[in-house]
Amino acid sequence: MDKETVLKVARVARLRLTDEELERYAADLEDILTAFSVLDEAPGAEDFDLGPIKVEDVFREDEVITSIDASELREVMGTKEDWVRGPRLS
Amino acid sequence: MKIGLEIHVQLPTRSKLFCGCSTGGDAPNSMVCPVCLGFPGSRPFLNRRALEMGVLITKFLNCKITDRIWFSRKTYFYPDLPKNFQITQYESALGFDGHFMVGEKRIGIWRVHLEEDPGRVKRVGRAGEEVSLIDYNRSGVPLVEIVTAPDLSSPAEARDFLTDLIIELRRLIGVSGEEQTMRVDANISIGEDRVEIKNITGLKNVEKGLKSEVTRQTKLLAVGKRIVRETRHYDESRGVTLPGREKEQEADYGYIGEPDLGTYRIGPLAESMVVPETPLVRAQRMQKEHGISAQAARQIVLTDWELADLFESLSRRVGGDTAMSWTMGPISSGWKVLKANTDGSWKKVTDIVEAVSEGSMSDSEGRLRIAALSGGHEIEGINNGPSTDLDGLIVRLVDQHPEVVKDFKKGNEKAANFLIGQVMKETRGQFASKVIAEKMKRELGKRV
Amino acid sequence: MSFFPSAAWLKELDEKHQLFTERLEDPLAFEGGQFHFSAKDNLCARDFQARAGSLILKGYRPPFDATPIKRLRENGGLLLGKTNMDEYGFGSFSTNSAYGIPRNPFDIERCCGGSSGGAAATASLIRDHVALGVSTGGSISCPSSFCGVVGLTPTYGRVSRWGLIDYGNSLDKVGLISRTVRDIEQYLPVIAGPDHRDPTSQVQPPLDLRGEVRTVGVPEEARTGLSPEVAGAFEEALRDLQRSGIVVREVRMPSLRFAISTYYILATSEASTNLARYCGMRFGAMNENFDQGFNDFFSDTRSRDFGTEAKRRILLGTFSRMVGFRNKYYVKALQVRKQIIRDYQKVMEDCDVVLTPTMPFVAPRFDEIERMKPLEMYQADYLTCPPNLTGMPHLSIPCGYAHGMPIGMQAVAPHWQEGTLLSFARSWEGSFHYRFPEVAE
Numbered sequence: 016m017d018k019e020t021v022l023k024v025a026r027v028a029r030l031r032l033t034d035e036e037l038e039r040y041a042a043d044l045e046d047i048l049t050a051f052s053v054l055d056e057a058p059g060a061e062d063f064d065l066g067p068i069k070v071e072d073v074f075r076e077d078e079v080i081t082s083i084d085a086s087e088l089r090e091v092m093g094t095k096e097d098w099v100r101g102p103r104l105s
Numbered sequence: 106m107k108i109g110l111e112i113h114v115q116l117p118t119r120s121k122l123f124c125g126c127s128t129g130g131d132a133p134n135s136m137v138c139p140v141c142l143g144f145p146g147s148r149p150f151l152n153r154r155a156l157e158m159g160v161l162i163t164k165f166l167n168c169k170i171t172d173r174i175w176f177s178r179k180t181y182f183y184p185d186l187p188k189n190f191q192i193t194q195y196e197s198a199l200g201f202d203g204h205f206m207v208g209e210k211r212i213g214i215w216r217v218h219l220e221e222d223p224g225r226v227k228r229v230g231r232a233g234e235e236v237s238l239i240d241y242n243r244s245g246v247p248l249v250e251i252v253t254a255p256d257l258s259s260p261a262e263a264r265d266f267l268t269d270l271i272i273e274l275r276r277l278i279g280v281s282g283e284e285q286t287m288r289v290d291a292n293i294s295i296g297e298d299r300v301e302i303k304n305i306t307g308l309k310n311v312e313k314g315l316k317s318e319v320t321r322q323t324k325l326l327a328v329g330k331r332i333v334r335e336t337r338h339y340d341e342s343r344g345v346t347l348p349g350r351e352k353e354q355e356a357d358y359g360y361i362g363e364p365d366l367g368t369y370r371i372g373p374l375a376e377s378m379v380v381p382e383t384p385l386v387r388a389q390r391m392q393k394e395h396g397i398s399a400q401a402a403r404q405i406v407l408t409d410w411e412l413a414d415l416f417e418s419l420s421r422r423v424g425g426d427t428a429m430s431w432t433m434g435p436i437s438s439g440w441k442v443l444k445a446n447t448d449g450s451w452k453k454v455t456d457i458v459e460a461v462s463e464g465s466m467s468d469s470e471g472r473l474r475i476a477a478l479s480g481g482h483e484i485e486g487i488n489n490g491p492s493t494d495l496d497g498l499i500v501r502l503v504d505q506h507p508e509v510v511k512d513f514k515k516g517n518e519k520a521a522n523f524l525i526g527q528v529m530k531e532t533r534g535q536f537a538s539k540v541i542a543e544k545m546k547r548e549l550g551k552r553v
Numbered sequence: 554m555s556f557f558p559s560a561a562w563l564k565e566l567d568e569k570h571q572l573f574t575e576r577l578e579d580p581l582a583f584e585g586g587q588f589h590f591s592a593k594d595n596l597c598a599r600d601f602q603a604r605a606g607s608l609i610l611k612g613y614r615p616p617f618d619a620t621p622i623k624r625l626r627e628n629g630g631l632l633l634g635k636t637n638m639d640e641y642g643f644g645s646f647s648t649n650s651a652y653g654i655p656r657n658p659f660d661i662e663r664c665c666g667g668s669s670g671g672a673a674a675t676a677s678l679i680r681d682h683v684a685l686g687v688s689t690g691g692s693i694s695c696p697s698s699f700c701g702v703v704g705l706t707p708t709y710g711r712v713s714r715w716g717l718i719d720y721g722n723s724l725d726k727v728g729l730i731s732r733t734v735r736d737i738e739q740y741l742p743v744i745a746g747p748d749h750r751d752p753t754s755q756v757q758p759p760l761d762l763r764g765e766v767r768t769v770g771v772p773e774e775a776r777t778g779l780s781p782e783v784a785g786a787f788e789e790a791l792r793d794l795q796r797s798g799i800v801v802r803e804v805r806m807p808s809l810r811f812a813i814s815t816y817y818i819l820a821t822s823e824a825s826t827n828l829a830r831y832c833g834m835r836f837g838a839m840n841e842n843f844d845q846g847f848n849d850f851f852s853d854t855r856s857r858d859f860g861t862e863a864k865r866r867i868l869l870g871t872f873s874r875m876v877g878f879r880n881k882y883y884v885k886a887l888q889v890r891k892q893i894i895r896d897y898q899k900v901m902e903d904c905d906v907v908l909t910p911t912m913p914f915v916a917p918r919f920d921e922i923e924r925m926k927p928l929e930m931y932q933a934d935y936l937t938c939p940p941n942l943t944g945m946p947h948l949s950i951p952c953g954y955a956h957g958m959p960i961g962m963q964a965v966a967p968h969w970q971e972g973t974l975l976s977f978a979r980s981w982e983g984s985f986h987y988r989f990p991e992v993a994e
Contacts, residue, residue: 021868027357028825028871029182029832029848030864031856040868046928047869051814051882058808059888060895065175066723066753067709067894067944068968070367073752077118077154080125085135087616088142092835097133098238101184101834102843102850104228139617143830145610145837146597146619146716150752178826182851189829189851236843359874361822361883364723365714366752 016044107299108263108315109215109255111290112270113248115222116158117279122221122247123149123192130242141221141245143187148365151176155219155247157378158278159199160371162249163217165277165380168200172372176219176363184237185223187244193220195360199371205253206385207266208399213254222246255292260315263291267308272407273383291315295322298334302346305339314339318346387413395425405432411444412437415451422455423462431458435472439479446478453478460537467537495528495536499548502527513549521545576633577679587629590740592685593672594635595642596727597716598622601632605718606640606650606668609858610837619716620751621685621727621744628743633682636671640860641824642689642720644668645933646922647696649862654919658700658990659958663916666696669730673700676730677990683740684730689720690816691937693728694949698911698961701951701988703978704730705737708969709944710757713748719827721820724941732989734950734978738762741971757969764973766980769794769964770804770904775936780914786953786960787910797984802904808896811889812939817931818873818886819942825870828863831855865927894943901967906977909936911949911961940965948974951987959988 021041025032032040092099121128123140130136139147163170177195203214224244228235251270257263271287274280289311291302300322305314317339322332337346382390388402391413395402406413412432420428436443436454447453457474460466466474502524503510512520521542528541577589592598595605597615604610622632639649647655647670655670657663658677665674669686673696676684686693688706697704705728712727719725727744729737741760748754771791779787791801833840833854840854859867873882900907913933922930940947945965952962966973 016872020872024868024872024875027359027875028829028867029851029855030859030867031852032864036861036864040865043865043927044869044872046926047817047931050928050932051818054811054814054818054882054885054889057811057815057885057889058892059885060891061888063884063887063891064368065362065364065887066367067890067942068753068756070710070753070756072369073151073367073755074153074156075125075150075749077120077152078125079120079127081138082125083138083616085137088137088139088144089134091144091614091616092134092142093839094134095238097135098227098240099134099835100843101226101237101239102840102845102847103235104184104226104237105233105846142835144615144835145603145605145613145718145830146615146617146714148715148719148722148751150750180826180829182829182832182848184834184847187830187835188826189832190826234844237847357875359822359826359871359876359879361826361874362887364721364753364823367756 016041016048106258106319107255107294108257108260109292110251110253110257110263110266110311111292112251112253112267113222113288114251114271114274114280115286116155116247116249117281118152118155118158118247120152121245122152122155122219123245126245128246130240133240134242136242137244141187142241143189149192149363151366151369152247156369156371157374158247159217159219159249160375161278161378161380162251162274163200163203164375164378165273165383166200166203166205166214166217166251168203168214168217170200170372170375171197173197173368173370174199175368176366177360178363179358179360181358183223185226185239185244187224187241191221191223192363192366193250194218200375205266205270207262207269210256210262212256212266215252215254217249217251220248220250222248255294260312260319263315264308264312267311269385271308273385276383276410277381293318293322294332295319296326296332298332300332300334300346301336302339303336303349306341310339310341313344314346317344321346384410391417395420395428397425397429401429401433408437409440409444412440415454418451419455419458422459427458427462431475435475435479439476443475443479465536465540467539470537470539495532495541495544498528498531499524499541499544503545503548503552510549510552514552518546521549524549573633587631588681588683589633589679590625590630590683590685591633591636591672591675592619592622593638593669593687595638595687595718595720596622596635596685597718598632598635601635603635603718604652605642606638606652607831607858607860607863608651608838609831609854610718611651611858613837615716617716619727620713620748622716624743625685625740636669636675636684638671639668639692640863641718641828642668642687642692642725643824643860643862643866645691645695645930646917647671648919648922649860651860657916660916663918663958664699664922666699666912666916668692668696669704670696670700672730673697673702673704676700676702676732680732681736682731683736685744686728686730687717687720688726688728688941689724689820690941691934693726693730694911694937694947694961694963695934697730697949698951698959698963699916701954701959701961701990702730702732703734703737703951703982704728704949705741705971705974706941706947707741707745707971708757708946710753711760711946711969711971712744713746713751713754715748715750719823721823722827723823724816724820724944726941726944732987734975734982738975738979741975745971761970761972762975764905764966764970764976766799766905766964766973766977768800768802768904769906769908770802770900771908772804772806772809772900774806774809775909778913778935779910782915782955782958783910783913783960786955787962790952790962791908793984794981797980801908804900804904804907806896806900806907806939808889808893809935809939812893812942813932813935815886815889815893816934816938816942817869818882819890821866821870822874822883822886823870825867825874828859828867831858862927890942893939897939897943897945897965898967905973906964906966907940908962908964910952911936911963915955915958915960936963944968946971946974948978950978950981951985952981954988
């Protein structure tokens with residue numbers, strides 16, 4: 016994989032790479048993707064499932080259930096006057 | 106001009122789409138749990154009712170229902186999105202290729218899908234340096250997204266479309282009619298390139314935002330400039346669209362299936378559902394069935410669903426025109442009280458109108474009686490249908506009271522009132538007093 | 554990763570060990586049906602941090618118990634502690650943790666295997682202990698094999714994943730590691746069963762601990778690429794099985810060669826979305842620089858606190874699902890997984906379990922690991938990946954020793970047939986003599 020692609024992928028994933036990391040990951044991913052091209056030969060099923068077993072029509076009913084007090088969760092998040100603090104939006 | 110809309114409507118469930126938190130949060134971050142906050146180790150669990158509502162809307166919009174659906178993760182980074190991915194539907198939607206009629210015009214519906222709402226973010230601090238504060242009560246609230254074809258040809262038409270759609274959805278699944286229930290992304294192209302206006306809240310703003318965008322694009326084209334394909338925002342306070350605040354950075358949502366939820370067979374579910382009649386569909390049927398104008402039908406239906414029920418039962422008995430004039434006149438003028446007093450049983454009202462229509466009750470008495478029902482006082486009588494032989498009764502009474510005939514003969518017309526009163530008492534208000542008086546005077550006249 | 558113990562480090566270790574043994578030897582602690590257990594650090598428990606081997610979760614104290622932990626606690630279990638692991642499960646040697654590297658109880662110059670390395674070492678060191686492990690692509694089998702213990706990875710969906718910090722949701726399974734099959738048999742029914750907090754746990758048939766193994770299938774493809782020690786021990790084990798009356802059948806499973814690629818694409822695609830939530834807000838490592846733009850704010854935390862392997866897998870997974878590559882990698886991998894499941898099911902028509910060595914070599918030394926390229930490390934999972942990919946239950950059990958290091962073999966059964974594996978392991982355990990590290994004896 017070329018460095019430009021690695022940089023693009025890293026930006027999408029919100030990762031900043033040092034020059035050394037960029038060098039290393041470009042080489043590693045090249046190796047890995049070359050090996051993975053074996054999949055081009057693989058016979059695939061026509062269809063697919065999202066998991067290895069069939070999970071179908073599993074629902075919960077529309078009921079309000081509280082299992083953990085929201086204040087405990089706010090404490091974990093370090094809220095300020097109950098609001099979660101975040102960065103600038105630009 | 107081509108306009109297409111992506112409409113997000115909040116579904117009125119009790120609990121959120123993937124967790125048991127209430128959808129009605131008030132204090133910030135009070136209706137939250139590990140699932141809708143995206144805490145490590147939490148996982149989604151689908152609300153049956155939300156899916157049912159989504160499927161019903163999809164069926165109502167005449168879409169081809171997807172037999173087996175699943176959910177997808179749409180990954181993007183933003184402070185209001187707890188997992189930094191949104192659970193939505195990508196390849197699989199609830200349905201595709203439907204339509205919705207705005208009056209006589211058919212607007213294509215490309216797809217309908219379910220997704221979770223992100224949290225609500227507010228900016229605080231000096232302009233340009235605002236930090237964010239986030240309330241995740243809204244995170245995980247179920248939304249249905251409806252994507253239209255670019256079939257709308259003006260901002261006004263877009264507004265009409267949304268107005269009609271919300272009328273229908275309110276009845277269909279009980280969405281609240283408030284402005285903020287609906288958030289819209291609007292795509293508009295006047296020339297070749299399309300501009301997207303993101304995240305407009307409320308119908309009025311959709312029209313205003315589109316109008317200002319039309320003006321902007323028209324001006325650009327007039328001086329020979331190109332329209333740039335871009336995403337803009339509608340600034341409600343200034344009434345103009347502005348270029349996207351955030352640079353659209355490397356938008357690649359990298360959709361994958363949501364493995365924690367499995368799949369859902371909605372084909373059979375949709376099959377088993379009956380779409381109830383919605384207001385505008387009903388208005389259209391009423392127009393045809395009762396021979397009334399489109400505008401009148403719409404007005405009745407939108408005034409009140411039960412008013413339309415009353416109109417229809419009247420119309421079946423006395424015909425569309427008569428039913429219409431009574432419905433829009435005396436009945437709707439005191440409608441609220443009338444509805445409360447009659448408690449859903451329209452027999453008293455229909456009996457009055459029918460009596461007037463048959464001529465057995467005077468028009469003014471009918472109006473009076475309905476007004477009385479609307480004012481809370483029922484005039485005694487009209488319990489039974491007009492089964493009594495009125496003419497026979499009058500002949501008998503006249504026979505029994507020769508003294509009245511004598512007085513009447515002397516020119517004392519008021520003498521008849523005694524007998525008229527007797528008839529009214531006997532018939533307990535089944536007949537209009539005017540009718541009785543006329544018949545009585547005719548009978549007395551014969552004896553003269 | 555070379556090993557230079559300092560006096561201070563040894564002293565600290567010694568104190569920790571003393572505290573730990575005192576607790577285990579407290580006669581009041583484990584009366585009447587009570588027992589002790591440990592949990593891999595990606596399982597959430599109140600009263601403990603849950604860091605999943607990652608700096609980005611440093612200080613995170615979950616406000617709820619993972620369902621398997623909750624169930625063990627409710628049944629008399631005392632959670633002794635959390636065990637070290639590769640960051641988020643990303644590794645085969647437990648060398649990718651932000652919190653030190655667990656060492657193999659048989660030889661501290663060697664690794665424990667991974668990613669449930671701490672769990673396997675704990676199970677190996679402590680008698681009558683049951684360790685909760687988690688496997689995505691072999692993270693129970695591999696360390697169990699390297700540390701000479703029994704590790705059961707149940708069918709996908711058998712044990713609730715509520716409270717398990719996700720790696721790859723379609724692959725993650727909570728299982729048990731212990732010195733003997735007996736312990737596993739005792740605690741599996743406690744942690745198994747439907748949970749109203751995990752939809753994928755809702756479709757399972759009841760757990761049946763019975764089963765019988767008459768025929769084992771040995772894929773030809775699994776007999777290549779083995780170190781001489783492993784090959785020798787495995788062939789010897791096959792001969793023992795035949796002597797005990799079990800039929801050993803050669804089978805062909807050509808699709809196994811696609812398992813590694815398929816596994817890594819699916820696992821990293823899912824992982825890269827799961828890890829998006831770690832961004833310096835809400836939990837774990839908190840970024841206080843709120844005057845930054847959100848992209849910088851997120852990137853700062855993520856670039857600083859994710860480890861090398863985590864970044865590598867995020868990159869691989871993000872790439873695999875990007876526009877233009879998604880169909881070639883992610884969607885194709887979904888299709889191939891389905892094909893591999895069918896191949897397994899076909900083979901299993903003629904045999905009760907599929908049997909292979911667990912790992913192609915004994916626990917490697919840290920200096921050997923340091924010389925390995927990422928791809929070589931991934932390829933070391935070629936025997937443990939396939940059953941994990943298919944969601945089929947599998948069990949690693951010691952089958953021999955070479956130069957003092959344990960060697961494991963791995964049996965795979967059809968979906969939901971944990972009983973078959975346990976019955977196989979029970980009869981093996983009846984005639985096989987386990988060895989345990991000297992320190993614990």
